Every structure is written in structure tokens, then in C-alpha cells.
Amino acid sequence: MTERLIVVGGVAAGMSAASKAKRANPNLDVVVYEKSLFISYGACGMPYLIAGDVADYRDLLARTPEQMAKRGVKVHVRHEVMAIDAGARTVTVRDLAQGRTFTQAYDKLVVATGAAPIRPPVPGVDLEGVCVLRSLEDGRALLRLIEERRPQRAVIVGGGYIGLEMAETFRRLGMATTMMIRSGQVMRQTLDDDVRVVVEDELARCDVTVVQGTLTGFEGDGWVEAALTDEGRYPCDVALLGIGVRPVVELARQVGVRLGKTGAIATDHHMRTNLPGVYAAGDCAEVHHLLTGEPAYIPLGSTANKQGRTAGAHAAGDDASFAGVVGTLIVRVFDLAVASTGLTSAAARSRGYAVAETNIQAQDVSHYFPGAADIHVKLIVDEDTERLLGGQIVGRPSAIKRIDVLATALHHGLTVSDLQRLDLSYAPPFAPVWDPLLVAANVAGR
Amino acid sequence: MTERLIVVGGVAAGMSAASKAKRANPNLDVVVYEKSLFISYGACGMPYLIAGDVADYRDLLARTPEQMAKRGVKVHVRHEVMAIDAGARTVTVRDLAQGRTFTQAYDKLVVATGAAPIRPPVPGVDLEGVCVLRSLEDGRALLRLIEERRPQRAVIVGGGYIGLEMAETFRRLGMATTMMIRSGQVMRQTLDDDVRVVVEDELARCDVTVVQGTLTGFEGDGWVEAALTDEGRYPCDVALLGIGVRPVVELARQVGVRLGKTGAIATDHHMRTNLPGVYAAGDCAEVHHLLTGEPAYIPLGSTANKQGRTAGAHAAGDDASFAGVVGTLIVRVFDLAVASTGLTSAAARSRGYAVAETNIQAQDVSHYFPGAADIHVKLIVDEDTERLLGGQIVGRPSAIKRIDVLATALHHGLTVSDLQRLDLSYAPPFAPVWDPLLVAANVAGR
Numbered sequence: 001m002t003e004r005l006i007v008v009g010g011v012a013a014g015m016s017a018a019s020k021a022k023r024a025n026p027n028l029d030v031v032v033y034e035k036s037l038f039i040s041y042g043a044c045g046m047p048y049l050i051a052g053d054v055a056d057y058r059d060l061l062a063r064t065p066e067q068m069a070k071r072g073v074k075v076h077v078r079h080e081v082m083a084i085d086a087g088a089r090t091v092t093v094r095d096l097a098q099g100r101t102f103t104q105a106y107d108k109l110v111v112a113t114g115a116a117p118i119r120p121p122v123p124g125v126d127l128e129g130v131c132v133l134r135s136l137e138d139g140r141a142l143l144r145l146i147e148e149r150r151p152q153r154a155v156i157v158g159g160g161y162i163g164l165e166m167a168e169t170f171r172r173l174g175m176a177t178t179m180m181i182r183s184g185q186v187m188r189q190t191l192d193d194d195v196r197v198v199v200e201d202e203l204a205r206c207d208v209t210v211v212q213g214t215l216t217g218f219e220g221d222g223w224v225e226a227a228l229t230d231e232g233r234y235p236c237d238v239a240l241l242g243i244g245v246r247p248v249v250e251l252a253r254q255v256g257v258r259l260g261k262t263g264a265i266a267t268d269h270h271m272r273t274n275l276p277g278v279y280a281a282g283d284c285a286e287v288h289h290l291l292t293g294e295p296a297y298i299p300l301g302s303t304a305n306k307q308g309r310t311a312g313a314h315a316a317g318d319d320a321s322f323a324g325v326v327g328t329l330i331v332r333v334f335d336l337a338v339a340s341t342g343l344t345s346a347a348a349r350s351r352g353y354a355v356a357e358t359n360i361q362a363q364d365v366s367h368y369f370p371g372a373a374d375i376h377v378k379l380i381v382d383e384d385t386e387r388l389l390g391g392q393i394v395g396r397p398s399a400i401k402r403i404d405v406l407a408t409a410l411h412h413g414l415t416v417s418d419l420q421r422l423d424l425s426y427a428p429p430f431a432p433v434w435d436p437l438l439v440a441a442n443v444a445g446r
Numbered sequence: 447m448t449e450r451l452i453v454v455g456g457v458a459a460g461m462s463a464a465s466k467a468k469r470a471n472p473n474l475d476v477v478v479y480e481k482s483l484f485i486s487y488g489a490c491g492m493p494y495l496i497a498g499d500v501a502d503y504r505d506l507l508a509r510t511p512e513q514m515a516k517r518g519v520k521v522h523v524r525h526e527v528m529a530i531d532a533g534a535r536t537v538t539v540r541d542l543a544q545g546r547t548f549t550q551a552y553d554k555l556v557v558a559t560g561a562a563p564i565r566p567p568v569p570g571v572d573l574e575g576v577c578v579l580r581s582l583e584d585g586r587a588l589l590r591l592i593e594e595r596r597p598q599r600a601v602i603v604g605g606g607y608i609g610l611e612m613a614e615t616f617r618r619l620g621m622a623t624t625m626m627i628r629s630g631q632v633m634r635q636t637l638d639d640d641v642r643v644v645v646e647d648e649l650a651r652c653d654v655t656v657v658q659g660t661l662t663g664f665e666g667d668g669w670v671e672a673a674l675t676d677e678g679r680y681p682c683d684v685a686l687l688g689i690g691v692r693p694v695v696e697l698a699r700q701v702g703v704r705l706g707k708t709g710a711i712a713t714d715h716h717m718r719t720n721l722p723g724v725y726a727a728g729d730c731a732e733v734h735h736l737l738t739g740e741p742a743y744i745p746l747g748s749t750a751n752k753q754g755r756t757a758g759a760h761a762a763g764d765d766a767s768f769a770g771v772v773g774t775l776i777v778r779v780f781d782l783a784v785a786s787t788g789l790t791s792a793a794a795r796s797r798g799y800a801v802a803e804t805n806i807q808a809q810d811v812s813h814y815f816p817g818a819a820d821i822h823v824k825l826i827v828d829e830d831t832e833r834l835l836g837g838q839i840v841g842r843p844s845a846i847k848r849i850d851v852l853a854t855a856l857h858h859g860l861t862v863s864d865l866q867r868l869d870l871s872y873a874p875p876f877a878p879v880w881d882p883l884l885v886a887a888n889v890a891g892r
Contacts, residue, residue: 045814045874054862060813161873227546270741278510281471301879302872309888323867330871333745339871344630368491368505396843397875404870404881408854421769422857425776425785427607428491428749429843433458442755 002029005058005315006091006106008081008251010034011041012301014112014289016308017315018073020268021108024316028073031104033093044301046139047165050146051172057140084109084255088276108315111252111265112308115245115283115299124218124228130239133162142240151175151237153388155227157215159186161331163242164199168334170238177208178234180227184212190340191327194359195378195392202336215243216400229372245299247284260286262297269321271311279315280370281307288324291343291389291410292351298327326410327390330403337400341407342390345380352385358444362436364399366428375399377440379406379416386415395436402437416444448475451761451805452537452552454527454697456480457487458747459728460558461509462754463761464519467556470762472518479525479539483512484582492585493611496592503586520594532700532721542694554723554761557698557711558754561630561691561729561745570664570674575633576685579608588686595846597621597683599671603661604688607777610645612686613654614780621855622799623654624680626673630658636775636786639804641824641838648782661689673810691745708743715767717757725761727753734770737789737835737856738797744773772856773836776849783846786835787853791826804890808882810845812874821845823886825862832861841882848883862890 005021007014022030032039040063048054065075073118078096085091091109094101117132119125129151131142154170156163159181170177179186186199203210213229218239220226227234239387249257258274260266265280267273271287273280283299285307294341306322313320330339348355357380362377375395382389393399393408409419419441426433434442451467453460456478468476478485483788486509494500511521524542529536539556540547563578567570577588592596600616602609605627616623625632632645649656659675664685666672673680693710695703704720711726713719715734719726728750732741752768759766776785786815794801803826810821822843828835837852838846855865865887872879880888 040810042814042874042879044872044879045812048815048874053761053816054814062813177479283794300872302870302881303878325869328871330876332873332875337876341869341871366488366491367508368488368500369494372500382730399847400843400876401847402850404848404851404868405854405881407869407871408851411864412858412860414686414854414858418857421752422789422850423771423774423853424748425774425787425847425853426490426746427776427778428488428494429778430783430846431778433488433490433751435748437850 001025002061004029004031004105005108005110006033006104007110007112008091009038009112009114010075010077010280011112011114012304013042013308014110015040016305017112017281017312019071020309022071022073022319024313028316029272030073032073032075033081034075034077035080035096036135036137037077039063039068039075039077041136043134043136044287046133047169049139050143056142057136057369061137071080081251082253083355086278088257098373100192106277107278110308110311110315111257111273111278111284112282113248113251113284115247117241118244118246119241120215120243121340122215122217124220124224127218127220128222128223129220129224130218130241133166134239134245140334145238145375146173149237153236154178155236155239156181156233156242157184157227157239158244159188160242160244161187161329162225163240164331164333166242167203168332171206171208178236179208179210179234180213180215181210181236182212182214184210186210187338190344191392192336192345192357192378195376195394198376198394199333199338202334206334229289233391245283245298247297249284252280252284260295262286262295264297266295269323271307272314277332278331281311284338290324290326298325326407328403328407330400332397336394338394339400339403340390340392341403342388342410343380344390348380348389353389355389356381356383356444358440360436360440360443362439363432364436365430366432369428373399375436377436379440379444380443381416386417387413388416389418406438416441420445447562448473449553450477450551451554451556451558452550453478453558455558455728456485456521456523457489457560458556458750459754460556461486462751463556463558463727463758464514465517466755466758467762468517470759470764474762476519477873478514478519478521479527480521480523481526481542482583483523483582485514485521485523487582489580489653492579493615495585496589496676497559497615499525503582503589506582513810522887527697528853530697531616532724535723552723555725555759556754556761557703557719557724557726557730558728559694559697559730561693563687563691565687566661566689568663570666572635572669573666573670575663575666575670575683576664576669576687580691586672591684592619592791595683596679599682600624601680601682601685602688603628603673603685604689604690605634606690607633607775608687609686610616610779611778612731613649614778617652617654624682625654625656626659626661626680627656627677628658628660632656633784636790637784637838638803638824641822641840641884644822644840645779645784648780652780685840691729693743693745695730698726698730700885706741708741710743712741715769716760717753717768718760725757727757736770736772744771752879766845772853774853776846778843781842782840785838785846785849786836786838787849788834788856789826794826794835796857799835801835802829802890805887806882806889808885809878810841810882811876812878815874819845821882821889823882825886825890827862827890832863833859834862834865851883866891
């Protein structure tokens with residue numbers, strides 16, 4: 001008998017799992033059920049679709065069901081998995097187009113049900129013009145709204161990376177743009193205050209207003225007219241909710257899949273849940289944080305793909321595992337790029353570390369090279385062991401990939417002196433003779 | 447009595463040594479003797495000075511003697527150290543401007559005499575128009591030559607990074623440009639054939655002619671008219687010798703400083719030579735290669751600065767050391783950037799490794815993001831241990847700093863599976879959801 005792997009969800013984690021499983025074991029019957037019309041789309045590209053950088057939403061599609069079929073993976077879109085029977089190892093599937101329901105047996109199951117945007121239960125949240133940006137449908141709807149209604153004023157609720165990307169998009173579309181943030185601080189979880197000010201300066205330069213306040217509701221007659229906080233009223237023609245996502249775990253929870261403290265699905269390093277033969281991967285699952293040693297909920301496409309690949313490989317019989325993440329995040333904010341990895345100094349202190357902080361400003365290429373620009377590098381170091389705990393960089397987009405050196409350093413427990421010794425690449429168009437990372441390490445090492 | 451540190455040579459290594467020593471021990475009397483008129487200049491910027499990217503040669507100067515004086519470092523330009531007396535711990539110095547010679551005592555001495563361009567002893571090598579590009583004087587002379595003579599045809603002898611940078615410069619100045627290389631291959635020491643072809647395509651696209659042949663001489667009547675090889679005659683109005691440099695070690699050798707097999711000065715990890723109190727740093731010194739475990743001669747500004755800093759710190763009483771390099775090199779070639787680190791596959795094989803090679807081509811940002819461009823990543827892996835031995839990248843300048851992740855991996859012995867797990871930064875403007883480094887690692891891991 002041919003073994004069957006069923007994958008629930010056909011975006012990042014689900015498609016990675018399916019592709020990898022089929023490659024690892026071509027005899028495996030690999031079936032994917034995806035509730036929406038689309039698989040394998042680049043959801044992270046939607047701010048750039050709406051800004052007009054990406055011409056057509058179809059450009060975001062990486063693969064079609066037909067392409068997957070050629071690889072031997074059976075993809076069914078508009079098919080929703082309604083229930084799992086873990087004892088019988090079957091799923092109940094609803095064909096949304098045909099309106100019929102059927103049962104399908106599995107040997108292995110990968111749950112990749114993703115995440116859903118948080119919609120706070122405040123008055124007016126269901127008004128027209130109050131949007132989220134998660135699925136491709138969300139993106140297309142917002143694009144249509146902008147084309148048809150030509151909004152002039154946008155309010156963004158939340159100061160995370162989606163909020164920042166959309167602030168850029170809204171400004172580029174000519175809208176007056178206000179970010180409404182409970183703490184008043186962008187990227188509160190991922191940046192220290194001394195790095196955040198650089199980002200805030202860029203937002204101010206680009207006429208994005210940042211206001212502090214807790215969302216209390218929206219006003220409007222059918223269409224949103226203002227967002228309200230305990231502090232004020234912010235007129236708007238469109239409002240974007242960017243206050244985070246929650247893992248979609250109902251299907252898994254119903255059948256007894258264990259959730260972690262974060263509310264997302266708990267897995268081991270092979271991405272196995274507590275139920276035999278059942279894996280979870282992507283934005284519905286927790287991820288092991290290598291610096292805290294604890295499970296975390298950090299839904300990102302890059303992690304989803306690694307988790308999916310691991311789940312697929314292991315389900316197909318390979319001894320694959322995924323160690324975890326160090327919390328790397330990167331975002332473009334107008335002409336700046338902002339990146340963070342590891343622990344912020346606040347997070348490190350709250351975990352009991354004696355923290356030494358170094359924050360340097362340098363030029364990102366040789367000082368005489370045309371276009372040399374400032375780059376800010378912050379290192380967060382454990383005073384007791386000299387080990388790097390975290391890093392934050394703000395600079396030009398072309399300079400920002402340096403964060404990956406710090407991420408690599410975190411994976412392998414490098415100390416400040418290890419960093420000082422790195423033979424990093426040098427030529428005038430690419431770096432000063434002392435790379436800014438080395439400058440920061442040298443200062444930290446004093 | 448105040449201790450005195452004398453530094454011979456005031457460019458990269460020398461000025462790093464002097465600055466660091468003074469910072470580490472403000473009571474130290476730090477004196478620098480520099481033969482030329484200039485200290486602390488960015489010699490690597492000269493191709494961009496000549497191309498016109500850098501407006502004035504003075505822009506290349508990082509620090510003046512006056513600025514150093516404010517830091518408490520005494521710098522004497524146009525002062526040549528003629529001899530060292532290691533027993534008496536004195537140096538004999540000639541003041542080139544005043545024409546007088548004097549003796550100065552030292553407690554510690556840093557030899558940072560740099561390197562000199564190789565001028566092959568062929569007929570015609572002293573013709574006008576046959577140039578080198580090493581000192582700031584060389585750069586200014588070439589600049590003047592181009593302004594005054596308006597050469598139309600350039601021949602570059604050699605296929606290393608100086609040759610490549612100057613090929614770009616000459617083409618941008620409108621000259622017909624020929625690279626004359628003994629092997630016929632650019633970057634022969636640092637690139638594998640399958641990566642080199644990408645660079646050669648770019649040279650061809652930009653109308654740089656690459657010819658194979660051993661230089662036999664130059665023809666001309668006062669001014670160079672052609673470069674000659676065993677294979678042909680190449681008419682030119684200017685010829686640049688880019689066949690490498692040799693360490694300037696005469697001063698040190700005379701007093702009994704030991705040279706290594708490479709011909710450069712041998713040092714320990716503190717940059718001490720065999721003579722008590724005498725250090726060497728920069729392009730006159732060897733460097734420990736972390737992958738071969740042997741001394742190497744790889745003169746680069748980034749290494750010179752690290753060595754100088756180490757020598758200065760140790761001479762001032764700190765327990766500083768410099769572990770060595772992994773052989774990282776980066777160069778811009780027109781619209782491409784080319785980078786290499788570690789061993790090439792040929793070098794690895796010649797050292798007895800069973801080598802597995804992976805060479806992938808991917809896009810450097812999300813496929814739908816405007817301007818997404820090809821990037822080539824090659825990994826050279828030890829089949830027995832799965833450890834990375836080397837990496838080569840060719841792509842857009844904005845994508846090339848990824849080489850530093852591979853350099854960091856080489857410093858710490860990372861394996862292919864270590865690379866696969868790295869939590870590298872992802873957002874559409876900066877990387878695809880699988881960073882090209884992860885794609886390469888995934889392919890290598892199959």
C-alpha cells in the first residue's frame with residue numbers, strides 16, 4: 001500500500017512540506033488541501049503590490065496547482081479540512097466549490113493552517129474601510145478599495161513590521177498617514193530605544209505621524225470615518241489593523257493536538273505534535289527560540305518554510321530536524337532598512353543577563369566612496385561571558401544584510417572577540433576598511 | 447622613563463598600530479616615521495579616484511599628521527628609517543626634506559613597511575606610460591597622465607582585483623581595454639572556473655578584451671606603444687602592471703628579522719617577530735591562514751588594520767592577538783560584485799580534501815520584487831566532515847555582503863547543516879524567503 005501524506009494548508013509551510021516530502025520519498029502519495037483559491041503565494045509582497053511595485057497579484061504566486069501536479073503533488077484549492085480523526089487517521093474535507101464533503105485517510109498529516117489577523121472587538125471594527133492584510137484576498141480587496149475610493153487619509157493601528165511597510169505604501173500613494181500605537185513606539189518588541197529613534201526620525205522625515213493611544217473603536221456611517229483612542233480621534237478614509245496575528249489552531253485543538261503557552265501548536269524538533277503521525281508547521285506552530293531556550297510564537301515566512309521542509313522530510317522518512325530561530329527580523333522603512341536579531345537589551349535584562357550595550361554610527365562604505373551613508377550597529381552583549389545576545393542595525397538597504405553575520409554569530413555563541421577577528425569582506429564600494437560590524441565589536445571589546 | 451614605541455610606516459597597519467597603542471597606554475611616547483608625504487590614505491580608493499568617483503586625492507586621506515598630534519601621536523612624514531640596531535634598540539632616520547640623519551631610541555618597534563608593486567625585468571618596463579598603482583603618488587601620476595595624454599588604449603597586465611578594478615576604470619574613461627593574463631584567467635587564485643565564467647561574461651559585456659600570454663616586454667620610443675607577449679602584440683597608450691606586490695622587508699631583513707617561506711616577515715599571533723620588542727604588521731608581514739593552518743601572504747587593507755591594531759595593543763602592554771584570516775576577497779567588476787572566501791575547490795583538492803561542490807543560481811530578492819537579479823553562490827564542502835571549506839558569490843553589489851556569513855562560517859567550522867539552519871533575514875526587498883545561501887546549503891545537503 002502507498003503511504004499518504006495529507007497537508008492542510010497550501011501556502012509557505014504547507015507547500016514546503018509537500019514539495020520536500022515528495023522529493024524525499026517519490027512513492028509517497030502527497031495531497032494538499034487549501035481553503036482559498038491560491039497556493040504558494042508571497043503574502044509578504046502585498047505592501048509592494050499595493051504600492052504598485054508589483055504589477056499584478058498573480059506575480060506573487062510562486063507555483064500553481066498544475067505545476068505541483070507535475071512534481072507529483074496533488075493540490076486541491078477551495079478544499080477545507082473540517083475535522084481530523086486521529087484514531088482512524090482520516091480527515092473530513094469540504095469541497096467548497098462543489099458543496100460536498102468527503103473523508104480521506106492519511107498515514108501522516110501536516111497541519112499548516114497558518115495565522116489570522118487579530119481584529120479587536122471594538123465598536124466599528126466591521127465598518128467598511130477597516131482592513132487587514134494577511135491573505136491574498138485581503139491584499140486584492142485593499143487594492144480595489146484604494147482604486148475605487150481613492151482614500152486620502154490612512155490610519156494604521158499597530159507599530160510592527162506590517163504597519164511600517166504599509167505606512168510607506170500609504171505615503172507613496174499620497175495619503176496622509178497616521179500610525180496609532182498603544183505604546184507610541186514602533187517595533188517595540190524588536191528594537192531598543194536608542195535604535196528606534198533612528199527609525200522614528202525616518203518616519204517623521206517622510207511625514208508619517210505616530211501617535212500613542214489604545215484603540216477604542218471606529219466611527220463612521222457604513223464607511224469608516226475616524227479611528228478612536230483613549231487619547232484622541234483620528235479621521236481616516238481607510239484603517240489598517242496591524243496589531244498582530246493569532247495562530248489558527250481550532251482544527252488541531254479539536255482533535256487533541258497540544259498547544260503551547262503561546263497558544264500556538266507545540267512541536268518537537270522534527271515538527272511532530274503530541275499526536276502520532278501529526279505534524280505542525282508554519283504560522284500555526286510555535287518555534288524554539290535558541291537564545292531563550294523556550295518556545296516562542298514568531299510567525300515569519302522564512303521560518304514557516306524551514307518548518308514545513310522539516311515536517312515534510314521527516315514525514316517522508318528522513319531524519320530531519322529544525323533547531324530553531326534566533327529571532328531575526330528585517331523591514332524596509334522608506335529609504336532605511338531596519339534589522340534585529342536575538343534579544344533586545346530589555347529582553348536580555350528581564351532574563352537576568354548583565355547586559356553591556358554598544359551602539360555605534362559609522363559609514364557603510366569607504367568614507368570617500370560616493371554615496372557613503374550612515375549605518376547604526378548596536379550589539380547587546382552578556383557581560384559575564386562576552387557572548388553576543390542580540391544585534392540591531394539601521395542603515396541603507398544595501399548595507400543591511402550584515403544582520404545575517406550577527407544572526408550566525410548568535411547561532412554559534414560567538415563572543416565579542418570572535419566578532420573582532422572576523423575576516424569580513426573589504427573593498428571601497430562595499431565596506432570601509434573596518435567594517436561597521438568590526439567597529440562595533442572593537443568598541444564593545446574595550 | 448617614558449617608554450617609546452616607534453612605528454615605521456604610516457599607512458594602514460602603521461597608523462592602526464600607533465593609534466591603538468596610544469589609546470591603550472596614553473603614557474607611551476608614540477612616534478611614526480613615514481617616508482612619503484602622506485599618512486593613513488585609502489590606497490584601495492585609487493581606481494575610483496582615477497575614474498572620477500572620488501573628486502580629489504585629498505578625499506582619500508583619512509587623517510593628517512596634525513589630527514594624529516591631537517591624539518598624542520607624533521607623525522613625521524618624509525622621514526625614512528634607514529637602519530635598525532636591535533641590540534641598542536635604536537633606529538637611524540633620514541629626514542628627507544632637511545637632508546639630515548639622526549638616531550632615535552625605541553623600547554618597542556612596529557615595522558609596517560608595506561609592499562611594493564612587482565615590476566618584471568622585461569625590456570621596456572621603464573618606458574613612460576608603463577604604470578603601477580600602489581602609492582598615492584602612483585595614483586596621482588596616473589591621473590595626471592590620463593588628463594594630459596588622453597590615452598585611448600589601455601593594456602592591463604594581470605588578472606587580479608587591481609587589474610579588474612582598473613579595467614572598469616579604463617572602460618568608464620572610454621579607453622579600449624585589454625587584460626593580458628598569463629593564464630588567461632581572471633582571479634585565478636580566488637575563483638573556481640564555474641564562477642569565473644560569470645565574471646568573464648561581464649567583462650565581455652563591457653568590452654574588456656581578455657588575452658592569454660606571458661609578458662615579454664613593452665615597445666615604444668620614450669612612451670609605451672605596445673605590450674608584447676609570447677602570443678602577440680597589443681598596442682597601447684598606457685599599460686598598468688597589476689601582477690602583484692612583494693613585501694618590503696629589506697630594512698627588517700638587514701637587522702635579522704626572520705622572513706617566512708612566503709618572503710614576508712614571519713610573526714606570532716601577537717605580531718611579534720623573532721627580535722625582542724620588534725613587531726611587524728600589514729603588507730610586509732605574513733598572515734596565518736585559518737583554513738590551511740599555514741602562514742600566507744595576502745596583503746589587504748582590512749588585514750593590515752587588524753594586524754596593526756594587534757601589534758600596537760600588544761606593544762602597549764595589552765594581551766592582544768590576531769588569529770588569522772580565512773582569505774576573504776571582494777571586488778566590483780562593472781555592475782557585478784565578486785567575492786570569495788576560504789579555499790577554492792582546486793586549493794582544497796590539492797590539500798587532500800574530498801571536495802563536494804555546489805553552485806546555484808537564484809534571485810537575490812523575492813522573485814516578484816522589482817529589480818530582482820541573479821546571484822550565484824558556490825559552496826566548497828569537505829565530503830568527509832560536511833564542513834564548509836570555501837564559498838564564492840557573484841551578484842549585484844547590494845547582494846554581495848552575504849559572503850561575510852560564509853566567512854563567519856569558515857572561522858567557526860560550520861557544516862552544511864549548520865548553514866541550512868541559519869535564521870537569516872527575510873523580507874521581499876532584501877532576500878527571497880529562502881535566502882540564496884540557504885538554497886545553496888539545502889542543495890549541498892542533499
